Amino acid sequence: MPVLTLASSKGGCGKTTIATSLAAVLAADGVDVALLDADPNGGAYRWATATYTGPKVASYAEPDKDRLADLLPVLADRHAVLIADTAGFGNLAATICMLGADAILIPVSPGEGDVIEARKTVSFVEGLARTARRPIPARIVLNRIRKGTTLSRHTLSELEALSLPRLQTAISEAVAYGELGFSGALPMTGPATAEIAGLVAELRNHGWLPPVYVNA
Numbered sequence: 001m002p003v004l005t006l007a008s009s010k011g012g013c014g015k016t017t018i019a020t021s022l023a024a025v026l027a028a029d030g031v032d033v034a035l036l037d038a039d040p041n042g043g044a045y046r047w048a049t050a051t052y053t054g055p056k057v058a059s060y061a062e063p064d065k066d067r068l069a070d071l072l073p074v075l076a077d078r079h080a081v082l083i084a085d086t087a088g089f090g091n092l093a094a095t096i097c098m099l100g101a102d103a104i105l106i107p108v109s110p111g112e113g114d115v116i117e118a119r120k121t122v123s124f125v126e127g128l129a130r131t132a133r134r135p136i137p138a139r140i141v142l143n144r145i146r147k148g149t150t151l152s153r154h155t156l157s158e159l160e161a162l163s164l165p166r167l168q169t170a171i172s173e174a175v176a177y178g179e180l181g182f183s184g185a186l187p188m189t190g191p192a193t194a195e196i197a198g199l200v201a202e203l204r205n206h207g208w209l210p211p212v213y214v215n216a
């Protein structure tokens, strides 16, 4: 049921990486998870269908705005969790995925541009929520963090200065994420998986993911 949308007008901030990592970790937990790729580049869909080797992740690619508006609610009903990956909000497909979301995750990687684009994305979601006349929670997820580096600290203080809402879990810069695109599943041990599991736990606490399934 819940729909999580990865969005940011900034390219390369980690939308596809976080979408696919979340899908892999949820699938490993036995959750019926689906990836909906609304980016015409189709990176998440390619990953799910051609590279990924783990437990089943249902995958759909639909960058066409008209078909997407029909498909998204159907998939939200069909699967326990739907993760939508977008190309940014300069397109209607991404806007539809934001309107249909229970929560929006906005990755921010250290460096020029990501914080500015994240801020724009947060205001855009606020406008959408006012238009839809329902709350649409949006949270920043820090990505590619290298602890102790000036750039990571600087990014964090910029976010705090702008009072942008963010999740506690931060995703590190790690080879495992880069390799995800080549090797399929995230390794099911190691710090990257633990981080994504932490992200899942935090999202569950917010009620944006269903509670843990206990297989009888």
Ligand SMILES: Nc1ncnc2c1ncn2[C@@H]1O[C@H](COP(=O)(O)OP(=O)(O)O)[C@@H](O)[C@H]1O
Residues within 6 Å of the ligand: 010, 011, 012, 013, 014, 015, 016, 017, 018, 143, 144, 145, 171, 172, 173, 174, 175, 177, 178, 179, 181
């Ligand atoms: N936490 C991370 N650690 C290492 N590499 C990362 C991380 N997040 C993203 N990347 C790499 O950065 C590039 C852009 O990430 P991607 O998820 O495709 O961004 P977006 O979908 O927002 O355009 C990819 O090559 C990806 O492997």
Ligand SMILES: [Mg+2]
Residues within 6 Å of the ligand: 015, 016, 017, 039, 043, 085, 086, 087
């Ligand atoms: Mg992408």
